[in-house]
Amino acid sequence: MPKNVVFAVICGSVDDGKSTVLGRLLVDSNSIPADTLEQARTTRRAGSVIPVGEIDYSLLTDGLESEREQGITIDVAYRHMYLPSGRRLIMSDSPGHEQYTRNMTVATAKADIGLLLVDAKRGVRSQTIRHANICGLMGVKKLIVAVNKMDSVDYSQEVFNDVVSELETKIKSLGFETIEYVPVSGLVGDNVSALSLNTNWFTGNTIMSALNELSADQPIESTSLRIPIQAVIRTVDNRGYAGQIASGTLTVGQLVQIYPSGTQATVSKITGAKNAGVYVAGDAVNVEFEHEIDAARGHMIAGVEESNQTVSRVFLTDLIWLSDKTHTKQQSYVLKCGPIEVTANVSDIRYVNDMDANEQIEASNLNMNDVARVEITLARPTLLDPYALNRDLGGFILCDRLTQETVAAGMVLHAIQRESEVLRHDFSVNREQRETLNGHKSCVLWLTGLPSSGKSTIADEVEKSLFSMGYRTLVIDGDTVRTGLSSDLGFTNVDRSENVRRVAHLANLVMQSGVVAIVALVSPIADDRDKARELFRDSDYHEIFIDTPLAICESRDVKGLYKRAKENLVANMTGANHGYEAPENPELIVDGSSPLSETTQRIVDLVLARQNKP
């Protein structure tokens, strides 16, 4: 998106001199009307020490009555500045008090450039760090740090260097592309728009020249087409879909894909604010298609290249909690991202970021001004992009269902793909065709039971039997999986669950290939097995409980696990000191101490019976 209107945010702790620096920038860039300037020479606030006749710069940026009374900034003010380059800068003047962090966050949302003020005398404060953090989080890429009130420290290079080095270590990991440090006195005017002789040791940019240079940088953009549909425009003979191109380009004749339906359509007509052959990011357009499509507000017109579409129900995001109403578990919200609207839950709080201590802390609730990394789960698969690629496509708000208030602002890091939610490509050869080629139907046999109950032995016999009848088969054995696919996992509950999940998906792939998958896995937790079952149709999945008495398992003790568990050498071993949850409704129960041929036959019969079912 070409940017000739550039947004910047001015921030920093309260009393670090934002108003004066901003006032001076506005005057120096000739952005203040002459009569307003005259008022700032003649009007004085109670307690002002600035002589009448000189400009009281802070008066130029005053806004609300209550702000003037208290001498503080409560909410963002937006001010126009004309840069020497001719570009337009809209400066968001943000509040410095911690209680107005929410408004400061608002000021950074559109900002490309941050101007962070630090008082040279007082040094780096916790609000300085907080504001730098929020700038980084909200996607401000370019930071100018104005070390202000240099006149109060006799323009000492040492003081300046100390502030710079202290700040540098604290903000270097916040993701800024460039950080420029400028020694400044807003009061005197040093290095605001002209280099000062008072700091002859400094040869860098002034604030003005830094703003001028940095605003000329054009952002790197994603090239994938995205048009969030804002409105459907009906005319007598057609329907158009109106929205602003968020990224990519659009021309008549182009093939596009509509989300969430996945329908493809060809563009037949584009009405833009002005006529163009190719419409680009930033353009407001109304798009018509060759054939009627089913789309509405909140749907997305996107490119057909499938590699970059992140349709998912689950996203990892950063979240800034903005409401004094605490977030507790089970709360559901309305998520809005542009015109997209979908029910959302905060399904997992990974951590809350304690900026003061620079620590990640565990939390079950979210309170006002908390910055947290969370997983959100949506009611339906939705196309959201990483915030780092595009703020408008990856930035979202959460709204409270009762008060309708905006309670959080969120930034998508990436989609978390759960198999069932991936937008699948329709491949030409499908499972039925593979089954036809193989001459039989495939399915999954899931053998669960205690260690040494006989799962692997039975699986081996079943495979031999089926193989001899011409069936294509594969045994997925727990021990084998542990040496490869799951070699990164241990034996805690979380890791066991993950192991079961991986095996289930592997079994599904094997089955899709037309092969009978025979799983031999302890899989002790009922919930994990139920999740595995959910991946399959009923007729495809057979849970087989190898119900061998514990005493027999202990006496077999193939791997010596029971013995070592008794000696407390193996922690978390199933059976001995770790509960095995027996299946409640398995398709089949066999006793591993029964004759092997009998057990094998009963399982093979399941596969044979499967052949006559759809």
Add this chain to the structure above:
Amino acid sequence: MLNKTAFDDAVLDELEAQAIWAIRECASFQNPVLMYSVGKDSTVLLHLARKAFAPGPIPFPILHIDTGWKFQEMITFRDQTVAQLGLDLRVHSNFEAMQAGVSPFSHGSDEYTRIMKTVALREALDAGAFDLAIGGARRDEERSRAKERMFSLRGSGHSWDPRNQRPEFWNTVNNLLPEGSTMRAFPISNWTELDVWKYIRREELAVVPLYFASERPTIEVNGSILMVDDNRLTDEYDQPPVIRKIRFRTLGCYPLTAAEESHTNSLDELINELETTNRSERAGRLIDGEGQSSMEAKKLEGYF
């Protein structure tokens, strides 16, 4: 590197696209209405609304609050525009107050503005059950407007609570309204007065002729030049009109809007004048001056 004209044009393109985006968001509300005050900002807003929904019609009605003290040329221009574009215009006045004889002279500009503009606007929004009013206010106009969100929530009685504004992020509008609340939208928030005029020139939009210098009957009251639009003004001040070559920088109620002596009678001249004189826009609005933060006080009560 772009030259100045190309820069101006690129800036206008971006401001235009942003405004169209905002106006299209307005259509997601249940019952929006577009405020039309006949001035230059309203002219731009109306044009943007037409573009936003082209080739379809503007999907909501247009509302004009008529105080009964608007310049006659404004009313003529309004009716021509409505007829030409086939708009669904609603006009609302505080008839009760009109009949009671409320005027800028009888009640003073502050109270008059409250009754004839603020109260009338609240009445009109309530009567139409409008949950969103779209206006042409800009952040560069006035200091309390610099504080305003593009989508600004109004509580019961259409009051504005500047200390507790709904946060606003990216291109995402929270269009959910608590019971009793309404929304105001300002699609041209980020435009300046110069942007408005340059856009009018670029898009070749017609504006009320009062913006251009012409010889008009005037009187001088407290150092301000007022145009004699009908005999209510001369009756009040008991002065004979004097012909002066004047124009207006903003248009409000004629007894409360000061003219400036000028020879500017083309858009090019007007834009050139603004680029060189650098005087604040609403200096001619006599209602803004009363009290230290008159506009803010009015907005708290529901003024536009």
